[in-house]
Amino acid sequence: MITGKNQRRAAAAVAVALGGAAALAGCSGSSNSSATELSTDPVTITVTFWGGDARVSSTQEAIDAFEAEYPNITVEPQYTDWNGYWDQLATQTAAGDMPDVVQMDELYLASYGNRGALYDLSNLNIDTTNFDTSAVDLGKVDGTQYAMPIGVGVYAIIANKTLFDQYGIALPDDDTWTWDDYAALADELTEASGGAITGSTQIGGFDAGSVKYWARSEGGELFGEDNTVTLDPQALADMWQFQLDLQASGGMLSASAITESQNAGINAGALATNAVALGTAYNTQITAIQGASGDDFVLLKLPEPEGIHPNSYKPSMYWSISSQTEHPAEAALFVNWLLNSDEAGSIIKTERGVPANNEVRAAITPDLSELDQTAIAYQDSVTPGDAPLVTPNGASSIETILARYTQEVFAGQSAPLDAANAFISELQGEIDAAN
CATH class of the missing domain: 3.40.190.10 (Periplasmic binding protein-like II)
Structure with missing residues (x-):
């Protein structure tokens, strides 16, 4: 994934080039x-x-x-x-x-x-x-x-079945479980291992897919028509607060460990090195994670509110x-x-x-x-909702901006709702400047 300076440079180059593209586009x-x-x-x-x-x-x-x-x-x-x-x-x-x-x-x-x-x-x-x-x-x-x-692809919970078996914990029923069940399971894994592993790594805040999922779970969308960010800040704050609570209980990696895992990449992060038993990924990433880990993994559906299908296809x-x-x-x-x-x-x-x-x-x-x-x-077992709107022009740096606010929240530098409002404002500003 392109990030940081390279992403901004690419976005700027696209904007410059496309400023004259309309004149070439008669057909x-x-x-x-x-x-x-x-x-x-x-x-x-x-x-x-x-x-x-x-x-x-x-x-x-x-x-x-x-x-x-x-x-x-x-x-x-x-x-x-x-x-x-x-x-x-x-x-x-x-x-x-x-x-x-x-x-x-x-x-x-x-x-x-x-x-x-x-x-x-x-x-x-x-x-x-x-x-x-x-x-x-x-x-x-x-x-x-x-x-x-x-x-x-579709979003998934990825679970290290080898670690579940090692600590005598049954895999959950992913047709009925809730986020509270997820938190309890993560805590149980940490406790059963005596701290040898942590139950979960982060489950949202570094990729747009996680924000879309939580927004749709609460009846909203990340983006709307006319180049607008329609994300309810409370939905993003709820996602961050859930993880802060799980970090406090010991069921999720600490903020510093999450940052280290993110920087290591998919092949050397916490899931791939068997430091945790649960996390999120796209279904197609199971091959890379299991290949690096050597353990056996399974894909589980994310908790869904009754009557809502917040998952969606990702191209x-x-x-x-x-x-x-x-x-x-x-x-x-x-x-x-x-x-x-x-x-x-x-x-x-x-x-x-x-x-x-x-x-x-x-x-x-x-x-x-x-x-x-x-x-x-797994993909065939998931019922996707309607396709979300495409990322608007100007929002290609969304994951860079999102990761910065997530790290601030996890480090205790920003309150979840304050950070959510600031994230939305900054992202909307990037879109407005490009259109």
Whole structure:
């Protein structure tokens, strides 16, 4: 995840580049027939993405398979790491040289979509039949389909079953438990181990997903229409206070230990080093955590208020199409093939997340690792609520701002409600300044 200075620099570069993007975006909302008519002549399109060697390799294999099926279309890949990706894309967009197909992230979708840099995919031939509506809606900005999710995940409690078994404690019934039950269980784990482990690491305050969950649990949302932060400050304060109380009882890591775990990253944090038995993660992260830990883990549903489904799909990333493309039909064909083809699914598998396409996900599941199958089984067991609105333009630094206030609250430097109001005010100020 990009953070701090690099995140602000990337956001600034996007803003500068997109200031002139609207002038280049005349075809963004086009519905003329040429947008869907494939050429019989040789056509070359470009695709850009971030990622490491495994992603580069699997993407190239998928490109080779696509070109074998459509020999008149050549796909040229461009790739870099996350930190350099957004500067590069912003520069290309400003120069009128944006790649035809773009791997997009939720934090930047509104920035590019609202400034006219992306094609309205509803005007192209992209099949959404096998996608849940709540997944498709993740790619909409102000009702316009600027992106399609490649993969989706859902929030989860991750539990170290090895530690539960070691200390003779039964796993909870995650269909009926409450946050009070969670707190009691965390305390019990600490006590049963004689302090050898702590029951829980932090369960919210460093990622936007946790805030969305608590907001929706109390009947609200993090963001609303018209670039507004609609989060009820009391919902955020309640999330922080729950954790302060659990730290005080000994069921949750101390503030300093939480900061140390966060800084260590997913592969070396408290869950991965077996220092705690409970925490939160996205379902797809179980593979990395168990791989680093060596213990056995299970995924549990978060406590839900009766009649409310606060969980929602989180897009791992999207495919978008540039409004500058000279070949919208071919770009759409490539995106459609990546999203809907079993062949593409069998090549890429879960490298870009659990496929959002239900049929592709089912087709590849038997060939996946046991942990990937666990992540998919958990995802299928969760009833997601409606798709939350996309992060507004200007709010891409939300997790940096959130983490700062969370650390202040945990360190006793700010009262939860005061910090919640300050967080909302600062985040809204960032959005207002960008729009």
